[in-house]
Amino acid sequence: MKTWQQLAEIQPRVIDILMRTLQKNRLAHAYLFEGSKGTGKKDVALQLAKSFFCESLEETEPCQQCLSCRRIEHGNHPDVHIIEPDGQSIKKQQIEHLQKEFAYRGVESIKKVYIVGDADKMTASAANSILKFLEEPNGTTLAVLMTEQGKNILPTIQSRSQLLSFAPLAREPFIQFLINEGISRTNAHLLASLTTSFDQVKDLVQEDWIAQARSVVIQLMEELYGRPSQLLFTIQEKWLGTFKDKAQQEIGLDMLLLWFRDLLFAKLGNLNTVSFIDQVDSLEKQALQSSQERLSRHMAAVLEAKKQLHANVNPQLVMEKLMLSIQEG
Structure with missing residues (x-):
């Protein structure tokens, strides 16, 4: 009561x-x-x-x-x-x-x-x-x-x-609500950062799509910072196969934004509100490789990629250009 x-x-x-x-x-x-x-x-x-x-x-x-x-x-x-x-x-x-x-x-x-x-x-x-x-x-x-x-x-x-x-529920109550609905803690934290709509959550968790998408984002970021030669292969084989339509591709870019935001949080020592809660070790290691200014440029590059996606630029081209921009900047 x-x-x-x-x-x-x-x-x-x-x-x-x-x-x-x-x-x-x-x-x-x-x-x-x-x-x-x-x-x-x-x-x-x-x-x-x-x-x-x-x-x-x-x-x-x-x-x-x-x-x-x-x-x-x-x-x-x-x-x-x-x-x-x-x-x-x-x-x-x-x-x-x-x-x-x-x-x-x-x-x-x-x-x-x-x-x-x-x-x-x-x-x-x-x-x-x-x-x-x-x-x-x-x-x-x-x-x-x-x-x-x-x-x-x-x-x-x-x-x-x-x-x-x-x-819509504030972040913490919404996370707890999702957990009570049977969604895993790791997925609940990410979903609560992406949306406050339970209807959209239901769509994203169908056939475990959000878990697969989350895994691809983590792999892409690991390769960006540790194995850059694998980036194009992962975009072709994993990213495009997971983020198939424009709505999913936009969610994928939103997840990249959240990763870079988590890196900023790690840089500032504020890990209480990260979206990728089980990736703290990776976030802390990657945060050491970038300044706050560089991370801000990375986030701006993701936002530019979203504009290109809305302008109907080829999704593979959008992602390849984005990764190249991030590597250079």
């Missing part, structure tokens, strides 16, 4: 808005929580339900000990209803069942809370059905709709809900 203060560490803006609303006892009848997976939407929704029902509320903080708080924590409160997609979508029948619940008096009080997960997956008929509740708000009923794709929510639903946008 989390407190509002703990949740504020993850989503300070959202929690500040809700805290001020709770203090004034002016909760909206419906909220639309928008944000990528892992940003705390469901935790905040359940905490809001606790504050709504708590029998011993301390200002805005639910006590976590009363019967209502404990039932919500364990998912068995009779007046808190959670709807999730049935298969690939939320169907009209699920919303109709919810509407029947609207008509009943709360089992233990007049209050009710409805939490709809993946609200963008409502079928058109389901979305239109839920509008009835949103168009006829009841002060004793609270609805929270959650989505990762706010643009896919009907404008009529958006206009009848208070939108709260959940920011």
